[in-house]
Amino acid sequence: MAGEPAKRQKREAYRQSLTTEEQNIALPKKKFYRQRAHANPFSDHALTYPRGPADMDWASLYPAHAVEKTGEGAGDDESHDRDRDDGEKEKGKTITKPVEIADIGCGFGGLLFALAPKLPETLIVGMEIRTSVTEYVQEKVRALRAQNAAPNTAYQNVACIRANTMKFLPNFFAKAQLAKIFLCFPDPHFKQRKHKARIVSYTLNSEYAFVLRPGGVVYTITDVEDLHVWMRGHFEKHPSFERVSEEDEAADECVEVMRMETEEGKKVERNGGRKFVACFRRVEDPRWP
Amino acid sequence: MKLPYQCIEVADRSIDSGNEWLLFGASGSKLIVQSSTGVQSVWPAEEDEVRHINRDDEPEEPPGKRVKLSPAANPELNVSCVTLSSDKQYLVAVTAEDKCIRVFQINSEYQLHELSQRCMARRPCSIILTPDDSTILCADKFGDVYSLPLLPSPDDEEIETPQNEQTEPVVEKPYAPAASLLTVHSGRNRKTLEEQLKQASKGPSKPKEPLKFKHELLLGHVSMLTDILYATVDDRSYVLTADRDEHIRISRGLPQAHIIEGFCLGHEDFVSRLCLSQSGLLVSGGGDASLLVWDWFNNQLIERLPIRDSALSYFESNPQLTSILPEDRKNFKVAVRGIWDLASGETTKYEILVACEGIPALFQFTLGDRSKPGAVISLNGNALDVAFLGSSENTRKMIVVSVDNVHKPGSTTAVRDSPHRLQCFSRQGNGEWEENSGVAQSLDWFSRQAPDGNDNAYAESNSIASDTKDLAAVRAILYGLENLRKRPGAED
Secondary structure, three states, rough: OOOOOHHHHHHHHHHHHHHHHHOOOOOOOOOOOOOOOOOOOOEEEEEEEOOHHHHOOOOOOOOOOOOOOOOOOOOOOHHHHOOOEEEEEEOOOEEEEOOOOOOOOOOOOHHHHHHHHHHOOEEEEEEEOOOHHHHHHHHHHHHHHOOOOOOOOOOOEEEEEEEEEHHHHHHHHHOOEEEEEEEEOOOOOOOOHHHHHHHOOOOHHHHHHHHHHEEEEEEEEEEOOHHHHHHHHHHOOOEEEEEEHHHHHHHHHHHHHHHOOOOHHHHHHHHOOOEEEEEEOOOOOOOOO | OOOOOOOEEEEEEEOEEEEEEEEEEEEEEEEEEOOOOOOEEEEHHHHEEEEEEEEOOOOOOOOEEEEEEEHHOOOOOOOEEEEEOOOOOOEEEEEOOOOOOEEEEEOOOOOOEEEEEOOOOOOOOEEEEEEOEEEEEEEEEOOEEEEOOOOOOHHHHHHOOOOOOOOOOOOOOOOOOOOOOOOOHHHHOOOOOOOOHHHHHOOOOOOOOOOOOOOOOOOOOOEEEEEEEEEEEEOOOEEEEEEEOEEEEEEEOOOOOOEEEEEEEOOOOEEEEEOOOOOOEEEEEEOOOOOOEHHHHHHHHEEEEOOOHHHHHHHHHHHHHOOOOOOOOOHHHEEEEEEOOEEEOOOOOOOEEEEOOOOOOEEEEEOOOOOOOOOOOEEEOOOOEEEEOOHHHHHOEEEEEEEHHEEEEEEEEEEEOOOOOEEEEEOOOOOOEEEEEHHHHHOOOHHHHOOOOOOHHHHOHHHHHOHHHHHHHHHHOOOHHHOOOOOOOOOO
């Protein structure tokens, strides 16, 4: 592509300016972070991910909620000590409460930044597979935190990480850790032979059920009716989920945020497109047969 | 040159005169059977492979023309996994190239009688049977696990696509793309949409034929599956699955396999093999330097067994192998090909045997005891598979090892030609393994003579170097594990 070098130069120059100017509290400019809208979830990206939830460094993502590890009793979940057999020293910081909301495929983070002030006591993480887009959200988090410096704690409860959740969701979250999962305007993968790459499938729903606590909710929204039917079908088929009733859906403020505040939601609104919402509640596991 | 046995299995049977065993081996496209009483059989049998036919409708054809019958006679189809039912009446084999699950009945003459062929949509990587022998669980390359009845009932054949099938029903209506100009936001996508509409005007493309037999999707990873186990603890059953992306997943058994109970996370490279020890612990191995031992029930890592170190010191202590080692010892890697529980019969000492890809030895470890390095069984060729003879008395004291007779020991590329495809060992009172020439003698036909499915291809050219293309094919059958390793610098 002819425009490629100029684009890269501009981006590099822009990023340089970010690091050189101290106390930079300006919001990042989206135009320097645009990236192709699709990523192949099956390929081995150069990803970093924790071995397991116990190894995840959440403290550096939520510094305002981090405390020094104090030996025993510091880790509050029971999987605390696992994988640490070789006398690996517990070190650094830990967070005071677990992340409870995940926005999978958070894109430029519209939902994150809208939810953060509404749920100030809850830790929210955005997960995005595209590098530049993740960087944008991370820059925006940094800038917003700087603008709202201490003692103000706005946006201290939101963070973004690069991840391929289709492969590595259980590396980040322990069983029943999450209360809400958002799947907003996922890649529709129109072609039939690409359907396996969709973020919702019967088999992946088992993983969502694993990290969600009973009563937790998966929120889905899309402007593609076909995908809506697909997601509905795969969740309704899965015995660990039940559809949230329309009344409950209407009463949930998160649904309104998801409809109006996500980047794609706004775009669809501008273009006069339709939005299809469906939410699914994680039910208790049945008794063993 | 005979092709080595990529898999071997043993069935122990009680008969009036005591115990006997049947040894099964998969060599290329052939399945070989030999019993302890000396009975031999080969599938596909010669008379099965070709038959004389007289077709009345084509009188011009010379009578008695030899026609190939089943696709299994095709030497292009190689058996990739073999498993036996617990009642030892059935053998299930997978042929890799046509992704086909084949069920055989073992008849009283120790011949394999093929009952069914079921070709899956994706290549099966590992298959097991549930303990009641009713159901095959098939773990595939695309990460899904399907259940199939071992013996399809006639009613099942009628069932088209079960509900769980992910393919959309074929509808006879004009194609309309799911996207519209409203949902497409970029120029490139808009072009794609135009393409789709153009394509649609040419008429619908031929849909993929749905599988015409009963099969149910149980669970799935977004990664290639490498091994699957079925475990029962306190009347509760579990499915354990391992994948290329370092995961070991614990799901509930049938019929609740959609519920994930936990993960055993700790591997840093692919997981290729799972083994349940009699102790109740799970041993997993793959591309890592260690085998991991798990209290899988609680997702707890118990210990690491240094398989790479064991293999490295074996190479270093063996002058012929030392030269193969990489200059920088750090580049020496192992890929675990097999883990077997030794079931010593003692309740205080749990031992396993481990084979690694392209290494001419078996390594023994004792769980929970790292005080001294375990025994090493040195082999004449790279270890391919292990089976236990006469293990009916709950002790595993006699092993048959399938060794690679076409590659040099320690190498997966350098060729040689050795006639022996099996080695037999028995365990002495002091715990040492010694080669058992008596059993080896009785398995001489199996080891040296039995056909290998590539008879035709190699009939004329007995020299191995003559056919590099075939050698590449042989290598692909025997050594695929290193391909599971992720390459650094993968695209972003």
